[in-house]
Amino acid sequence: MKKAYFIGICGAGMSAVANLLKSKGWQISGSDEGFYPPVSAYLTELGIPCVPYYSENNIPKDTDMIVIGRNAKLTPEDNKEVKAAFESGITVKSFPEVLSELTKETENMIIVGSYAKSTCTALAAWCLERALKDPSYFIGAVPKTPDSSSRLGKGRYFVLEGDEYPASNWDTSSKFLYYNPKHVLLTSLVHDHVNVFKTLESYLEPFSKLVKMIPREGKLIACVDGENVREFIDKNFPGAVTYGLKNSADWTAQDIQYGAQTFFNLVHNGKKIVSLKTGLLGKHNIENIIGVSALLLSENAVTTEELASGVETFQTLARRLDLKSEKTTLKIYEGFGSSFTKARAAIEAIKLHYPDKRLIIIFEPHTFSWRNSDYISQYDNVFEGADKVFIYKPPLQGAATHNQLTLGDIVNRVKKSGTKVTGFEDVKEGLKLIQNEWKADDAILILTSGDLDGLVELIPKSAEKQFPAIN
Numbered sequence: 001m002k003k004a005y006f007i008g009i010c011g012a013g014m015s016a017v018a019n020l021l022k023s024k025g026w027q028i029s030g031s032d033e034g035f036y037p038p039v040s041a042y043l044t045e046l047g048i049p050c051v052p053y054y055s056e057n058n059i060p061k062d063t064d065m066i067v068i069g070r071n072a073k074l075t076p077e078d079n080k081e082v083k084a085a086f087e088s089g090i091t092v093k094s095f096p097e098v099l100s101e102l103t104k105e106t107e108n109m110i111i112v113g114s115y116a117k118s119t120c121t122a123l124a125a126w127c128l129e130r131a132l133k134d135p136s137y138f139i140g141a142v143p144k145t146p147d148s149s150s151r152l153g154k155g156r157y158f159v160l161e162g163d164e165y166p167a168s169n170w171d172t173s174s175k176f177l178y179y180n181p182k183h184v185l186l187t188s189l190v191h192d193h194v195n196v197f198k199t200l201e202s203y204l205e206p207f208s209k210l211v212k213m214i215p216r217e218g219k220l221i222a223c224v225d226g227e228n229v230r231e232f233i234d235k236n237f238p239g240a241v242t243y244g245l246k247n248s249a250d251w252t253a254q255d256i257q258y259g260a261q262t263f264f265n266l267v268h269n270g271k272k273i274v275s276l277k278t279g280l281l282g283k284h285n286i287e288n289i290i291g292v293s294a295l296l297l298s299e300n301a302v303t304t305e306e307l308a309s310g311v312e313t314f315q316t317l318a319r320r321l322d323l324k325s326e327k328t329t330l331k332i333y334e335g336f337g338s339s340f341t342k343a344r345a346a347i348e349a350i351k352l353h354y355p356d357k358r359l360i361i362i363f364e365p366h367t368f369s370w371r372n373s374d375y376i377s378q379y380d381n382v383f384e385g386a387d388k389v390f391i392y393k394p395p396l397q398g399a400a401t402h403n404q405l406t407l408g409d410i411v412n413r414v415k416k417s418g419t420k421v422t423g424f425e426d427v428k429e430g431l432k433l434i435q436n437e438w439k440a441d442d443a444i445l446i447l448t449s450g451d452l453d454g455l456v457e458l459i460p461k462s463a464e465k466q467f468p469a470i471n
Contacts, residue, residue: 005059006030007081008069009050010039012140013163013175016150017067017095019046020102020138023152031058031081033073037457038142038318042149056084065091067098068168072398075169094168096178099138099160103180106136106158109295110179112210113187113223115342116288119280119320120185121161122146123292127310128157131302135159141336144315144322157301164206165193174206181213185221185295186240187288189228190341194375195368195402204232211237221295223287224249241298243290245283251294253286258352262286266293273297274304277312281321281333282349321346325460329440329467331357332460337447338367340378350445351385357443358387362434362459364448365394365410373403379413386445388437389414389421390430392452427453431462440467 002025006018009030018028031051043050051058054073058081059066066085068074076083085092111121118141125137126145134155140163142149162176162184189204197203211220220237224230225244233240243251254272256264264286266273278289289311296302302310316322324332331354335346343363350359361383365371370378371394383389391414393407411423424430430452438444444463446456 001025001027002064003027003029003060003062004065004067005063006067006069007054007079007085008032008071008074009043009048010034011069011071012039012142012149013138013161014067014069014095015039015043015048016138016140017098018043018048019148019150020152021098022046022048024102029060031055034451042142054079054081056080059084059088059090063088063090065093067093067095069095070166070168072169072401094171096167096175100178100180102136102152103158103160107156107182108180109157109159109183109185109299110162110176110181110210111159111185111187112162112164112176112207113185114190114192115339115345116187116284116291117161117163118143118317118336119285120187120288120292121159122317123288123310123314124185124295125151125159126314127292127296127302127307128155128159130310130313131306133157133301139317141320142318144317145313162210164197164203166196174210176210177206177213181210181218182215183219183221183295183299184211184214185291186211186229186233187223187291188226188341189232190226190339191228192339192369194372195398200228204228207232208236219295219298221291221298223291225287241294243287243294245287245290251290253290256286260353266290268294268297274308276308278314280314280316281353282345283352284345284349285316285321321349324446325464327469328460328463329469330438330442330444330463332444332446332463334446334448334456336449337363338449339369340382343382343447346445346447347383347385350443354443357441358439359385359443359445360434360438361386361389361445361447362392362430362452362455363389364392364450364452365405366448366450368398368402370394370410371399371402371405373405373409376405376409376413379410380417383414383417383419383421386419389419390434390437391421391423392430392448392455393423393425395450427455427458430455431458434459435462435466438463438467
């Protein structure tokens with residue numbers, strides 16, 4: 001049995017690839033410092049051991065391959081374990097390089113864009129799985145449907161979440177360029193990862209390379225509602241299949257009825273194709289469903305009946321507007337708030353479905369995009385619609401690589417917009433402030449791509465005690 005060791009195994013992508021190699025018969029182990037749910041629970045469930053610290057003594061002597069994540073801490077200069085890996089003589093790879101080998105013989109559907117990648121990938125994989133197509137898939141988050149973030153099936157399709165971020169700390173090529181694309185679903189092109197892609201042009205460059213890799217018989221399915229997409233496909237792939245809600249597109253939705261269950265008609269070139277039902281929140285998720293439907297139906301990968309069944313039974317991913325507890329009267333959701341667009345989509349979804357409730361937001365400026373003073377203007381309207389915002393201190397990791405904002409900088413900027421905002425630097429202090437503010441029938445939205453130093457789990461537990469649901 002071959003053995004692989006993962007440094008930084010708790011990354012969503014790293015853990016998913018670890019599972020794929022495990023399915024191929026490899027023996028997997030690894031290490032990480034940020035060992036917290038949902039990935040920690042996922043690794044435990046898979047039976048993959050993880051050392052919760054880095055050390056040059058962690059790497060097993062009989063390891064056949066070492067896979068190293070992209071985290072800023074994982075460089076030979078800053079991490080003794082990574083340094084030992086490169087000096088060991090053992091083959092070292094990034095996880096995109098591993099995926100490149102695993103996707104050579106399949107028909108690959110790559111889901112890319114600045115947002116909605118995880119949800120669309122999981123939905124496409126679930127629809128194919130429900131339709132008994134036995135797909136392979138790689139999802140950069142922890143889904144509920146399907147029940148794993150990755151799987152090696154025996155069917156023809158491999159659905160992959162494709163990230164434009166560099167493949168590793170020693171390779172600036174975008175991850176998705178390794179994935180042997182046959183078809184690409186492009187959800188969005190909002191300038192993102194500003195610490196890596198300094199300009200919009202540099203951000204679009206890897207996407208241009210990707211779509212030029214699509215073979216003649218392959219398809220590009222693109223959402224034309226977002227900025228930059230229409231111009232991009234006109235320049236790079238004029239024959240793209242388009243979808244959206246706002247603008248003229250090949251695939252769209254009509255007669256949308258929002259509620260606990262949302263109903264709408266899927267329409268192609270003005271003709272109704274099928275009626276769909278979903279429990280997902282927000283207009284952005286209707287858009288996501290249209291895109292996945294266009295991808296699968298254009299390829300005849302599923303029937304309309306199979307699509308409808310998949311959409312109806314699909315459940316949102318962890319941290320993608322998932323309800324955190326049913327044991328409290330408060331409606332507490334967590335959104336993946338790694339960018340302005342994702343934060344706005346989550347806020348608008350909560351306001352759409354709970355228009356009569358007060359909205360309280362707990363926010364952590366975790367990514368570089370939120371912490372860089374060059375982009376402070378996004379705080380001018382990001383929290384529009386919120387009745388109260390609590391902001392946790394920005395993390396210090398990587399602070400020296402850009403113009404880092406302080407908590408005070410962020411709070412003062414938000415105040416100028418007229419939003420009621422309070423900053424806090426201690427988890428216990430923050431929890432008390434929140435407990436003193438919320439009321440029994442409020443809607444709570446947690447926005448972070450981190451874990452708020454444990455506050456993500458403490459908030460629903462506290463709400464269950466303070467405002468228990470009455471059965």
